[in-house]
Amino acid sequence: MHIDQALLQKYNQPTPRYTSYPTVPFWNEGINSELWKEAVRQQFTICNNEEGISLYLHLPFCESLCTYCGCNKKITTNHKVEEVYLEAILKEWRLYRALMDTPPVIREIHLGGGTPTFFSPANLHRLIATLLKDSIIHDDYAFSIEGHPNNTTREHLDELFQLGFRRISYGVQDLNPEVQRIINRIQPFENVQEATETARAAGFTAVNFDLIYGLPRQNGDRLAHTISLSLSLQPDRIAFYSYAHTPRVIDAQRLIDENDLPDAAEKLSLYLLGKELISAQGYANIGMDHFALPGDELYTAWQQQTLHRNFMGYTTQKSGMLLGLGVSAISDTNTAFAQNEKTLGGYYKSIHSGSLAVHKGYFLSKEDALFRRHILDMACQGRTIFNPSCTTELEQWCLPMLRDLQNDGLVTLYKDRVEVTTTGRHFIRNICKAFDLHLLRRDAASPQQTFSKAI
Known part of the structure; x- marks a missing residue:
């Protein structure tokens, strides 16, 4: 795999990951909860019968602090917090259920965190069984969980398997003892191996790894x-x-000595090395950051151009509505975004008062919807067709950057569309940025480093 170092240097700039558009920094700090409820009602009516809905459950507790982690988490060894949190998240679900005039069709469930397997098998069973009670499971459903190799037990996996879970993602990150010590995530390879083999023995048909x-x-x-x-x-x-x-x-990242971090050139070499080693073993590079074996559903969706992207990353489930439950969880109705309170205290206060915990959000304009479609198409299909209704914006903001990307061999620009080249597939985030009107307009007025670098 050869990628020009000059290109890597040029495009290694602060760039969003595009799990949403507009991206979270452009959302409003407040949100009209009544307008949000109406957005939920309307989208539920549109998508429930055919597509179904997706659920993301944020389970924030961890027993120890990983210093690299940017997730919303709460560190504790007190497992009594499980009951209180479950009651709140189930009450939040009841608040959403009150907005639905028919039983919800559940197409996708993902448990993230934090450490979802911090919760006992019995409590995870209770949580999912209660959510599914009086609901309908879509024929083409997908239930998945993020597991920690150190505390995911056969009991966890058996309970989840009975409820329909078939995919688990393990946070491996790095297997070197010194690196693990510095990031405070001690998990020997033997633990990862046992967790993987146990998941497959329990009937899970897909095991994913996260590496950093x-x-x-x-x-x-x-x-x-x-x-x-x-x-x-x-x-x-x-x-x-x-x-x-x-x-x-x-x-937590302030605990990391910046002198221990690889410099920009070293990090670029790590990026190239990792991609080369993974690809050499038959994994296909799909979208941003993801690899899958031929035959995996994600690989098939990528080939058939049915891939979708949301706050859970790449998915084969193209649901028109994602409801996020739990502290800091994000919801998406296709016309609006909402994020829950980020602190446990604020989240509990809202839910126990009988109100949804949304505190931040964004209602999309017609322009936002059009350019969101372009970004999703580029991230998932590697191509997009220009919409005639936004010609002025395309010419003023997008085409200058797209022409630059074409000069560098990353895209092929046609009169009515743009397509990613083979080389460009390594720069998807940068290509998506060419359609980010909010970021382009802001940076034209006052450049800011809001996002992490692309590589």
């Missing part, structure tokens, strides 16, 4: 060893993420 490049004290040899060990377990998918060091935003 750019971590402190990581180098080429260590990353290659991590990837070699990981691939020996043949995960169905691999997410190969860049470590985003933003200590100004994430307090």
